[in-house]
Amino acid sequence: MGGVRALAPRPLAHARGKPARPGRGDGPAQRPRPLHAAQRGRLHLGRALRGDHRLLAGRAGPVLRPVRRQALPSPHLLRDPRGGAPPVSAGTDTRTAAALALGDDALILSHRLGEWAGHAPVLEEEVALANIALDLLGQARLLLSMAGDEDELAFLREERSFRNLQLVEQPNGDFAHTIARQLYFSFYQHELYGELAAGDGPFAPLAAKAVKETAYHRDHAEQWTLRLGDGTEESRARMRAALDALWKFTGEMFLPVEGVGLDQAAMEALEGRWLAALGGVLDRAGLTLPEGPRTGAWAAGAGRQGLHTEPFGRLLAEMQHLHRSHPGASW
Numbered sequence: 001m002g003g004v005r006a007l008a009p010r011p012l013a014h015a016r017g018k019p020a021r022p023g024r025g026d027g028p029a030q031r032p033r034p035l036h037a038a039q040r041g042r043l044h045l046g047r048a049l050r051g052d053h054r055l056l057a058g059r060a061g062p063v064l065r066p067v068r069r070q071a072l073p074s075p076h077l078l079r080d081p082r083g084g085a086p087p088v089s090a091g092t093d094t095r096t097a098a099a100l101a102l103g104d105d106a107l108i109l110s111h112r113l114g115e116w117a118g119h120a121p122v123l124e125e126e127v128a129l130a131n132i133a134l135d136l137l138g139q140a141r142l143l144l145s146m147a148g149d150e151d152e153l154a155f156l157r158e159e160r161s162f163r164n165l166q167l168v169e170q171p172n173g174d175f176a177h178t179i180a181r182q183l184y185f186s187f188y189q190h191e192l193y194g195e196l197a198a199g200d201g202p203f204a205p206l207a208a209k210a211v212k213e214t215a216y217h218r219d220h221a222e223q224w225t226l227r228l229g230d231g232t233e234e235s236r237a238r239m240r241a242a243l244d245a246l247w248k249f250t251g252e253m254f255l256p257v258e259g260v261g262l263d264q265a266a267m268e269a270l271e272g273r274w275l276a277a278l279g280g281v282l283d284r285a286g287l288t289l290p291e292g293p294r295t296g297a298w299a300a301g302a303g304r305q306g307l308h309t310e311p312f313g314r315l316l317a318e319m320q321h322l323h324r325s326h327p328g329a330s331w
Helices: 011-015 037-049 094-114 123-147 150-155 175-197 204-229 233-247 264-284 310-325
Strands: none
Touching: 094 123, 094 150, 094 175, 094 310, 123 150, 123 204, 150 310, 175 204, 175 233, 175 264, 204 233, 204 264
16 A cells, blocks of 8 residues: 555544544644643632533543442432422421521522622622632531431432522522622521520531621622612612512521521511611612512422422522432542
């Protein structure tokens, strides 16, 4: 053949319009330059916060490879095929139920805030929202660990078994919508953990640590509310619309949760402090407290009963996809 090599055809690569990879006799393949450790770390963290799990799933290389283990998920956490009551509620003691409620609040809001990674208006806000999301994720891990296996509870429960507030599952919307959600929740959470930290209940140690974090979360939401409310006509209109849209979900926050250690009177007092603090911030921002009923999509307390709004199903599908794709794997 006069020194001409006969190359084996590669129909699959050509059919896709891609150049065939060089064979063994075509010289050394050009490999991409390897990333150093810091670059790999930033790449993994950025994609994880954005919900891009392709890297973790191994499509970009064997960075994290699942290893099969013998232990299977706890059967009581899976869906009841007969469609009965959510299995997590059956036989659950009050302390566990309370840990699930508070832990689910933190977990779901952490995921929502993580969706802002790569999309925030300025780099400083990228860092701020990511830090708040990580604070909440840390709280969620501690609380869910009090109720069982944190990974099984986060990734293997069905929608009706989650006990989070409907407020925290609402989509991010525009930036004003996210800030309004943060304003309502961070002011509530700061008051709640302050009350729990002052007591001697099972959540007091965790609350004493978390109340320091929620003080920062509250200040962040307050500063942005002032900036948007006292800014341009458009920013004020967007903030006003966001506050009105989320107002109906705030009533659920102040219903007593059995096992938390705060009765109806304590929650009513907490609600009064929340309203006073919130009203002061909105007044300085040139805004007012919304009017209208403060009940969720079905009724007050629906989220604590396992009833959630439509966006929650899509959130769970994204959050649980990787873990459910490799059941029983150890990472």
